[in-house]
Amino acid sequence: MKLRELAEKFGCRLVGNGETEITGVAEIHRAGPGQITFLTNPRYKKFLKGTKASAVLTGSEIKEIKIPQLICEEPYVVFAKLLALFYPEKLPEPQISPKASISKTANIGNNCYVGDFAFIGENTTIGDNCFIFPGVYVGNNCQIGKGTVIFPNVSIYDGTVIGRGVRVHSGTVIGSDGFGYAFSKKEMKIYKVPQRGRVVIEDFVEIGANTTIDRGTIGETLIGEGTKIDNLVQIGHNVKIGKYCFIVSQVGISGSTKIGNFVTLAGKVGVAGHIEVGDNITVGAKSGITKSLKEPGTYAGFPARPYREWRKIQALIDRLPEIYEKVKRLLKS
Structure with a gap:
């Protein structure tokens, strides 16, 4: 050309x-x-x-x-x-493997590829032009939109809704139980809180390898349109992530937290539960978000604070050995 x-x-x-x-x-x-x-x-x-x-x-x-x-x-x-x-991506030619296990009540669209040993459950709908690679498990009552690609050995639990043009990479688990337990002081026992919600993934989302997205306890866990999630990310039950976010490797988001639109969480950011992160916020690597962040901008540190404030504190911390030596000399004199 x-x-x-x-x-x-x-x-x-x-x-x-x-x-x-x-x-x-x-x-x-x-x-x-x-x-x-x-x-x-x-x-x-x-x-x-x-x-x-x-x-x-x-x-x-x-x-x-x-x-x-x-x-x-x-x-x-x-x-x-x-x-x-x-270098256009080379995907398999449309075909349904005779080695795949597909429920009689499942509906597979036109021009789809379903690989060897894939499983598709009851009343599940797969849209046109989808690619379900070998070893994928799709449970009952799921919906997968047109043009979506599910790479090998992904597990999609019952009731999950996935939009159009989504890509889910190998080893990811969508819709597993959230970490919900009730401790009885009276009985000295831990009771599991049944997880009866679902996961909804909107159009054009990409999810990396070995990521886990828990279903809602009741209601839903939501991943917004166009959001990109890296490998090895944990998203808790009932989390709501907005549109066009970047969630980088080893981020952990606790249950019932709401993330706005156009948010970037850099590697290893930890987010506490039941808080909100507003639109247009970037959080630096290894930061800990312990309370809601509402103002747009860049944050860093533990607990996460505005980036310039964190830099000033970090500069003082770096000078502590020098300051300590000065204090020792003053005490001796």
């Missing part, structure tokens, strides 16, 4: 020879003739002088290089689109 065609397709400004033929995408230090590379991090700019790529995708014009440039407002977004263009 010619560079000028790519510029037109993705709304980029072209600098240099538009007739350059592009056949793929590669990293700066590995790209060769016919490939376009990308610069989304200024730290890698020094490698451009030695790259063998035929063109570069960037956010602003770079005067000191000779290869053609595609300049766009959101280079990382265009990079993602280029990858999808040149």
